Amino acid sequence: MVEKKGAGRPSNRDVILDAADQLVAAEGAGHLTFDALSQTTGISKGGLLYHFKSKDCLLQAMLKRRVERYEALREQYHHEFANDPKGELKSILLAALDTDAECSRLGSGMLAAAATNPELLGPLKEHIALTLQRLERIAGSKVGKTLFYAVHGARLFEQLNLCDACVHEREDFAQYLLKLVDELTEIESIR
């Protein structure tokens, strides 16, 4: 009864989730199995199932962790852009574009869930719906959405390994997006 939900020590739980993300990124969502996970982590299948009592639970945990990390990043950026009138939009875009040390494994859970049990994407879908609503409020109805999709399109292409070289262009892309935000919202407000 020590931990209930709070961020505990570097438990094996996180080790497993990391390995799961890596596995999906390296071999595709279809190869995320307890057996494979057992091999790469060194933890037996029984051990894995102690932490996540079913595969759905594992996928949910992957998904949840990513959304939480995204939200943390977004808020961080939001503070950095505190005095920018378009700061909210910018923080949404940059957080989505951002990576966590490695290059863009932000969607492993998403792809794995989509492959094995699309219903698990429900919460993520809600989160996205809220983001889209927010985008409509804070930017021209189309500008925000379009840039949002652009960022996620780039991220997904990179994760699916459909393009390379995105990595070192990432910073450039981010700068370009920030410029675009200013220019486009300007145009839209004139009309």
Next chain:
Amino acid sequence: MVEKKGAGRPSNRDVILDAADQLVAAEGAGHLTFDALSQTTGISKGGLLYHFKSKDCLLQAMLKRRVERYEALREQYHHEFANDPKGELKSILLAALDTDAECSRLGSGMLAAAATNPELLGPLKEHIALTLQRLERIAGSKVGKTLFYAVHGARLFEQLNLCDACVHEREDFAQYLLKLVDELTEIESIR
């Protein structure tokens, strides 16, 4: 030795491919199996394996068909925009955005391949690399890419069922993109 590669009659091959696309869209890439396909098509597993001698072959065929359809659409749009200086860019975007009667199942093969054998994405990756090169040539280096990613981001989100309501907004989105193309390339050329 009748057919080698040409488009034959409405063979069961296409029926199977349609069913495969549908299955992935409905249940996720992980549920694309010969057994499931056998049930939905009414063709026995042996029958399926006659047309596609392995699962990799099936995935390759799905992928290939989609790329071909995309290319056909793109060329069609290209003719429509013959007198538009930005016609090439516009045709690339609209073709990617377009649907084939149903709503955006353009990426079933892609997702299924990514899930089960990412190496199969090689040809698609090349195709995308070429498109990105072309985009750099015909538009401002960043404008084209950004809008390309935006279109594919929207498409993928819709396919993964991460947003709805995209469908009836599709035409709006297309119109907006065309406007954006003109505006953005204008801005970029001024600078």
Next chain:
DNA sequence: CTTTATCAACCGTCTGGTTGGTATAGTAAT
């Protein structure tokens, strides 16, 4: 009598999940 298209039956492997057990560490009463 060969080619095309199809099927039912089968096989070995993989997969998610269950079961029953072990080792460790903390708690608390004796």
Next chain:
DNA sequence: ATTACTATACCAACCAGACGGTTGATAAAG
């Protein structure tokens, strides 16, 4: 301090079903 109990964190062995793929047969068409 010893004993007894409990919770955590694992593991090996097993299971039933699903999976990709093989085989041998069949039936129609040219």
